[in-house]
Amino acid sequence: MTNEDYKRLSPTFPKQPGIYKFIDASDTVLYVGKAKNLKKRLASYFGNKKHQIKKVRVLVKNASRIEYTIVETEQDALLLEATLIKKYQPRYNVQLKDGKTYPYICIKKERFPRVFVTRRIYKDGSKYFGPYTSKRRVDVVIELINKLFQLRTCTLNLSEQNIAKGKYKVCLEYHIKNCKGPCENKESEEEYNAKIEQIKNMLSGRFASVRRHLKEEMQVYAEAMEFEKAQQIKEKLSAFEDYQGKSTVVNPSIKDVDVFTIDMDETHAYVNYLKVVNGAIINTFTLEMEQNLNDNELDLLTYGIRELREKFRSFSEELVVPFEVFIPEEKELKITVPKVGDKRKLLDLSQKNATYFKLQKKKQEASRTNKQTPVERLLNVMKDELQMDALPMHIECFDNSNIQGTHPVASMVVFRNAKPAKRDYRHYNIKTVEGPDDYASMEEVVFRRYRRLLEEEQPLPQLIVIDGGKGQLSSAFKSLEKLDIQDRVTIIGIAKRLEEIYFPGDSVPLHLSKRSESLKVIQHIRNEAHRFAINFHRDQRSRHFTQTELTKIPGIGEKTAQKLLSHFGSVKKIKTAKIKHLVEIAGKANAEKIIRYFREQELKK
Numbered sequence: 066m067t068n069e070d071y072k073r074l075s076p077t078f079p080k081q082p083g084i085y086k087f088i089d090a091s092d093t094v095l096y097v098g099k100a101k102n103l104k105k106r107l108a109s110y111f112g113n114k115k116h117q118i119k120k121v122r123v124l125v126k127n128a129s130r131i132e133y134t135i136v137e138t139e140q141d142a143l144l145l146e147a148t149l150i151k152k153y154q155p156r157y158n159v160q161l162k163d164g165k166t167y168p169y170i171c172i173k174k175e176r177f178p179r180v181f182v183t184r185r186i187y188k189d190g191s192k193y194f195g196p197y198t199s200k201r202r203v204d205v206v207i208e209l210i211n212k213l214f215q216l217r218t219c220t221l222n223l224s225e226q227n228i229a230k231g232k233y234k235v236c237l238e239y240h241i242k243n244c245k246g247p248c249e250n251k252e253s254e255e256e257y258n259a260k261i262e263q264i265k266n267m268l269s270g271r272f273a274s275v276r277r278h279l280k281e282e283m284q285v286y287a288e289a290m291e292f293e294k295a296q297q298i299k300e301k302l303s304a305f306e307d308y309q310g311k312s313t314v315v316n317p318s319i320k321d322v323d324v325f326t327i328d329m330d331e332t333h334a335y336v337n338y339l340k341v342v343n344g345a346i347i348n349t350f351t352l353e354m355e356q357n358l359n360d361n362e363l364d365l366l367t368y369g370i371r372e373l374r375e376k377f378r379s380f381s382e383e384l385v386v387p388f389e390v391f392i393p394e395e396k397e398l399k400i401t402v403p404k405v406g407d408k409r410k411l412l413d414l415s416q417k418n419a420t421y422f423k424l425q426k427k428k429q430e431a432s433r434t435n436k437q438t439p440v441e442r443l444l445n446v447m448k449d450e451l452q453m454d455a456l457p458m459h460i461e462c463f464d465n466s467n468i469q470g471t472h473p474v475a476s477m478v479v480f481r482n483a484k485p486a487k488r489d490y491r492h493y494n495i496k497t498v499e500g501p502d503d504y505a506s507m508e509e510v511v512f513r514r515y516r517r518l519l520e521e522e523q524p525l526p527q528l529i530v531i532d533g534g535k536g537q538l539s540s541a542f543k544s545l546e547k548l549d550i551q552d553r554v555t556i557i558g559i560a561k562r563l564e565e566i567y568f569p570g571d572s573v574p575l576h577l578s579k580r581s582e583s584l585k586v587i588q589h590i591r592n593e594a595h596r597f598a599i600n601f602h603r604d605q606r607s608r609h610f611t612q613t614e615l616t617k618i619p620g621i622g623e624k625t626a627q628k629l630l631s632h633f634g635s636v637k638k639i640k641t642a643k644i645k646h647l648v649e650i651a652g653k654a655n656a657e658k659i660i661r662y663f664r665e666q667e668l669k670k
Contacts, residue, residue: 066128071111074131078104082142083135084149087128087157096124096157097149099142103133124157143393147371159334159354159368168203169195170268177223177247177257180216180264182207194268196376197348210267213279213301214260217244272343276302319343322401323374324385324411327366328419332356333426336369337419339411340379348377351422366390385412440482447483447528447583451566451575453555457528458482462590463510463541464532465503466598473498475510476598479526480590490597504540507531512544525554532591534560535567542569559591615639618662625651629659 083103087096100106110125136142150158173179174190182203186193197203210216221233233248245252266274279302286295324339333355340348352369367390373379383399384390385408392398403409444456451457460480465473479489493513498505511529518525531541538558545551551569558567564584565574577584615626615636632650633639639647640663647656
């Protein structure tokens with residue numbers, strides 16, 4: 066629409082309250098708004114208003130006509146606006162951004178109801194609690210429910226007829242005491258449903274009822290002198306009280322309130338919701354909305370309150386908010402704007418959640434803007450998880466190989482940018498250590514490596530990995546101290562059995578998640594060092610056997626000896642081989658020399 070179109074229509078616009086719709090040429094509703102005075106409100110969209118945001122100018126430009134509806138009061142306009150927004154989903158109205166599917170806890174409508182986590186809601190009469198923004202918290206709640214109440218997890222049809230016919234047998238869950246066996250009528254429906262009622266109380270935040278139920282059950286067992294069962298209930302009660310203690314943040318006298326706050330930036334609004342029952346926060350959620358047109362703080366908070374109360378099916382009769390709001394469809398609501406006290410603390414907590422959510426969103430957007438390569442991201446993860454000062458772009462890993470105390474050797478492999486740099490791999494023969502001493506061998510090899518780097522003025526690695534636990538790590542660290550470079554590099558040890566990460570001087574290991582990318586890189590370089598050391602050790606043993614046995618035979622060179630060992634596998638098998646087989650590998654003349662030599666060795670014995 067143009068300013069000329071507006072001037073032609075403006076005399077027909079009423080000065081009464083109502084709603085208006087901007088509609089484009091294809092009859093699509095672009096925007097729904099409310100107004101106390103329709104004529105004044107519509108006038109604000111037209112004329113030469115330089116202060117208008119771009120979205121408003123685009124909206125007016127794309128609209129081909131305006132429709133309006135007159136109502137009795139401004140509150141009626143608010144209600145009608147909300148209804149039409151839900152119906153038309155106009156592109157220029159507030160857009161909700163919580164597109165994720167959040168988990169719910171479902172109590173299934175069935176005989177002997179199951180309790181489980183789901184992301185879908187079916188209108189089948191089942192009871193749903195949520196949504197929960199933290200999957201970890203849902204898992205904790207489900208684990209506690211299973212521990213307290215021992216519910217079934219199977220999907221069997223436990224009808225009276227099926228149980229009476231003995232159609233089912235108890236499974237492993239019964240034998241390990243995770244279920245009381247309703248499938249074989251070992252638990253009555255009445256007893257089971259009593260537990261379900263307590264679960265509903267717990268998920269609704271009515272903790273006192275659950276605590277009372279557990280105490281009564283414990284008392285019954287104690288009076289019947291079934292002390293073992295009473296102790297089990299006591300342990301369950303303790304677990305429940307621990308869970309409740311973590312939930313309580315305010316005075317338990319605050320029975321049932323909904324707390325709402327709002328934070329905004331240039332483009333979005335964030336409404337935080339806390340559900341408080343009996344002094345405990347039982348749920349929290351932050352609604353993200355994209356601002357459009359001339360949305361103000363009051364309108365956005367009011368809109369968010371309606372959306373969230375509907376989403377969470379809340380019927381609390383009191384709202385705690387930062388400023389006065391009016392929800393016309395719920396005129397009996399008590400609106401509290403606290404200045405001090407426990408409700409003010411709740412309001413402050415909600416405001417912190419909204420602000421934190423906003424800051425996290427900005428950080429995520431900034432990280433998406435400054436995109437990292439996969440290698441840069443991986444190295445940053447390693448730096449954070451290993452508490453390093455610099456990115457581990459250059460990693461070196463050491464491993465010893467010492468089989469039955471013979472031929473001790475070591476290997477050193479290098480990773481650059483989290484990938485093997487095979488040209489830089491090194492082998493070491495142990496020179497100063499006699500016998501199998503892994504600690505002394507590690508100390509020697511690490512000292513030799515970094516003394517050479519210092520002498521040649523080559524850069525040190527950012528991370529050194531020692532294949533071994535605290536002993537090998539301590540030995541390697543001694544060498545770094547001798548060279549006075551212990552503060553210039555990060556050194557860790559990885560213990561093979563439990564994949565624990567050790568730091569010098571710290572007896573408590575770091576346990577990285579099995580899915581940790583850092584752990585996978587460390588395991589890769591450790592396995593590569595081990596493979597490299599084993600291969601070198603095998604070559605050294607083969608060379609030793611060749612030199613001390615076969616190469617002593619006059620006329621038998623190293624190549625012939627290697628060929629014989631590769632075929633027969635050992636000197637012992639060569640001694641007992643038939644001459645025709647030796648001729649096939651080494652030729653007739655060499656075969657005769659070998660036979661003659663070993664016969665002479667036997668005669669000398």
